[in-house]
Amino acid sequence: MPERLSLAERASYGFGDFGYSLAYNMAGAFLLYYYTTVVGLPAAAVGTIFLVARLLDAVIDPLVGIAVDKTRSRWGRTRPYFLFTALPYVAVFIATFNVPHWGQSAQLVYAFLTFKALGIIMSFGSIPYTALMPMMTDAPADRLRLGGWRSIGTSVGVILGTAATMPLVGALGGGNEAHGFLMVTLLFGALSLLALAMLFRNCRERIADEAPASAFRTLPAIGQMLRNRAWAVCFGFCLLYFVRFGAMLGLTIFYAKDVVQKPWLIPVMLPMVSGGLLLAAFIAPPILARTGISKGCIGAIATALVLLAAMAGLDHAADLQFGALAVPPLLLPYFAFSIVTSVTITGIFSMAAATADYHQALFGVRHEGLLSSGISTSTKVGMAIGTALGAFVLSWAGYVPDAVTEAVRADIRQAYFLAAGTLLAAQAAVVWFWPMDGNWRARFGAKAP
Template sequence: MRSVSEGAAQGRRLSFLERFSYGSGDLGYSLAYNVAGAFLLFYYTDVVRLPAEAVGTIFLVARLLDAVIDPLVGIAVDKTRTRWGRTRPYFLFTAVPYALIFIAVFHVPDAAQGVQLAYAFITFKLLGILMSVGSIPYTALMPMMTLDTKERLKLGGARSVGTSVSVILGTAATMPLVAWLGAGDTQRGFTYTTLAFAAISMIAVFLLFRNCRERFEDDASPSFRVLPAVGQMVRNRAWLVCFGFCLLYFVRFGAMLGLTIFFAKDVIGKPWLIPVMLPMVSGGLLIAAFIAPPILSRTGLRAGCVGSIAISLALFAGMAMIDGAPDWQIAGIGVPPLLLPYFLFSVATSVTITAIFTMAAESVDYHQSKHGVRYEGLLSSGISVSTKVGMAIGSAAAAYVLAFAAYDPANVTDASRADIRMAYYAVPAALLVLQAVVILFWPMDRNRLQSPAARTAWNDPGEGEMQ
């Protein structure tokens, strides 16, 4: 079913350069998407002045189309056989066009509103397509690099570092760079800022291509029947749990990313909190990237995720209780008390993203134990769909909240503020509860046997339920 190199079969440890380069891949592909997720709603509504309802529809329709595109990319990956391997060619050939489209997304022309809406949809959709063509092979690469769960957790941690750096860089630096480079011209500021980020993205993706290798080669024929393969995928319990858990995570992430700007400047009344709160999400990811692997190795994916979600809910409730409290005075600087539970909440919820990366790889092994084939590309495309559909629903929900609240950037009413605040707390809390329910169905034991031979011996889905 697959050939395994001798070093890999013995559980060869991955080098620091491999782990670093693997993490850089997430930086390369996530930087543009995270900047878009955090600021595109603001850019469209406050800079270009497009209606919020239309923007929400653009986000929703464009990303829902990924439900069709992503499986096609996954199938293409499973059929790909080149001298560079099955996944690496996609990194090489997407790096430049992905960067160029990212710049175009934040450069809407001065034209009639209908033209601007069409341009916004086309460029945003192209960004999503190129993201799929790069990120699906990227996710498929992890189970090809190692079979060892501990090594995969390290790769998942490296990927979380890449994610967190991309969000910290994108959210903390974007608006200061826009103000500095634009010198009063917000559009020019966004253009120059995206040029700088596009260069970083290209370099990071080229590092991924240069230093990461596929060590596990599936001997199955690249030709296979698609519908039976999809049928096997939806009968893979591990994959279904990973899909649902990931979907809910990114619905919450997308909604909070879009609404945090308006929560900070309109509900709390402190616009300076925007470049503080958004990077805190990434700061949480960065810390979780280091603490999640040992925690999840000890507790198992199921117990670790449920515990982190329970802590997250308690911290989020605490934040809601004190978001109107007077500032703490620290060294003569007023610090809103809500920042402490918000940051700790970001750390706790970020533990689950490392779990998602690992579950995606583990579900490939589970698939092989049940069906005798791996289909890394197809299975990874399904997880990519959950990511993008989740972000689509979350981003659209943020836009629809603004529309429901009758948000007018020139005149924000108290009623609008109350609606935004209610949505900011209620929606994420409900989604976290649903995530906890979904992860309870994860089928694998925390004490997984690590040898390749042992992995292929798993045939009873009821065996080894996680404690």
């Protein structure tokens, strides 16, 4: 019988995601705003920075994954990376939100270099972190629980990285947004260090790839990864999720402020994303355990499409009055939308761990590091494409912060809903091909782990 994971170990694993994603979520939600409004960089150039920097991860992340698969140390294969990347990651995060008062060309170079460095160091932490789950347990139920805890860590990171950021910028900046962003990164950096220290201290590797590090051959291993159908489905599903998530996260600020014309909705809508993640962390494991990954995710996406259509029909409807409280009716389907789309995140975490089992059944080796690097690439490239898409929408619409026309509002609104609906439908099509629901091990017999 597999060894049970302690509460401290499950919680430490879950909040490891908080340690790595807090900076990532703040960057995803506010770097576009910080670069274009606080620093004054052109939106099209910022979009290019996001896109080019993250596309380079397609080269960097597999190299990190290979390094994890070749690592052997007294701390294990993944834990050394948590120990040695935490401090550099926080330092670069602080530098990213501290663009010097240089000329615009120099600022663009600085923005690209710091943003790229943040992604590189995150790769050296987040890829071993994803690879750790299948090393901790091989029980599907425990992996769903770990996925639930990871969703909790993610949701707390989103709450602080999105909802709390602007209030803290105002409170700590004293009216100076540039100083406020710097102070917030110092605070968030300290919290990230604490979470990563607990991840290193409390989590253990129990399942090892018995193949020696010298037996790893890069090109054959990559070829095997590309032939792993479970990995391919997880990669595509995760990529599409984060393209949509990144685009909606970046554009929600402008949607609330300029389309709905209620800036106070920004600190309301962004926390609803994290609230949806938090609730989904508790409801997703039993749902997905009962339905299977494919059917559960497709059901969640179908529900999300209905809710998205309801949001589009209600965004300009008259506010609902609850005594002295006026609530825009779009918030009701928006919150439900955040919950049901977040169910798929727990599915992604479980899918990513399961790809190592499928790989072992196919090829006799696990290669958790390499497989996790592919999923990490899909996450970061997806966010980059989504964030860049938001920037390009603003540039294409001719967005000027102090002179927003009705035509610009219409363009932002159309992009906000149309892109999300298209990407959700594509996700459903991809996850239909997930091969590991039911008694998938029966197809492999003795080779199945």
